[in-house]
Amino acid sequence: MPWRVLLQRNRAWAERMQAERPGFFAALARQQSPRYMWIGCSDSRVPANQITGLEPGEVFVHRNVANVVVPSDLNCLAAVQYAVDVLRIEHLMVVGHYGCGGVQAALLQQRVGLADNWLRHVRDVAERHWDLLQRLPEAQRLDALCELNVIEQVRHVAQSTVLQDAWARGQAVAVHGWVYGLHDGLLHDLQVSVDGHGQEVEAVYAQACAAVARRAAVAAAHA
Numbered sequence: 001m002p003w004r005v006l007l008q009r010n011r012a013w014a015e016r017m018q019a020e021r022p023g024f025f026a027a028l029a030r031q032q033s034p035r036y037m038w039i040g041c042s043d044s045r046v047p048a049n050q051i052t053g054l055e056p057g058e059v060f061v062h063r064n065v066a067n068v069v070v071p072s073d074l075n076c077l078a079a080v081q082y083a084v085d086v087l088r089i090e091h092l093m094v095v096g097h098y099g100c101g102g103v104q105a106a107l108l109q110q111r112v113g114l115a116d117n118w119l120r121h122v123r124d125v126a127e128r129h130w131d132l133l134q135r136l137p138e139a140q141r142l143d144a145l146c147e148l149n150v151i152e153q154v155r156h157v158a159q160s161t162v163l164q165d166a167w168a169r170g171q172a173v174a175v176h177g178w179v180y181g182l183h184d185g186l187l188h189d190l191q192v193s194v195d196g197h198g199q200e201v202e203a204v205y206a207q208a209c210a211a212v213a214r215r216a217a218v219a220a221a222h223a
């Protein structure tokens, strides 16, 4: 498809929106007030708005290869800080997906180039959970690591100064971990939600990891 077609499609879309919802763009131009933030993989098959049925203005998005959150990544942390402190989003979802190429490269230690350095963060997750992963049939390891990577990144978000400060001042904001199935278009909740009220991040993290191990054991038994 020639690239100029994208511009033509954009004009058609904007005209259609304006015809169906007069004032839609004018209202959005004045302010955004999304309730949600999405931290997802850059993979073209996992578009935040379409998957969740959200419109422009409804979800603040940060995406990178393999949906990684590390405290030294100012790009990601600045987006989280803006979303929490300024936009005052209520829910932040870390969303991974099965069959993630970045997670697979980290798992199999495939060299892909500069991204190897970024994927080292996912490799660290694999090494932390190696006891579990090595017990699984190879076919199940990637799915399990995709889930574990999300759970690990949820913990990183929850431990960030941005969320810790928000919770300390009583702000209502929750962090969740989801994984998306490319094969069926469905999102799955990894039950790792934390909102700063009571649940210890470490306890929720440990339960979510144990659930991955249980699911993987069941899947392995049926394989």
Ligand SMILES: [Zn+2]
Binding pocket: 041, 042, 043, 065, 066, 067, 097, 099, 100, 101, 102, 103
């Ligand atoms: Zn991916």
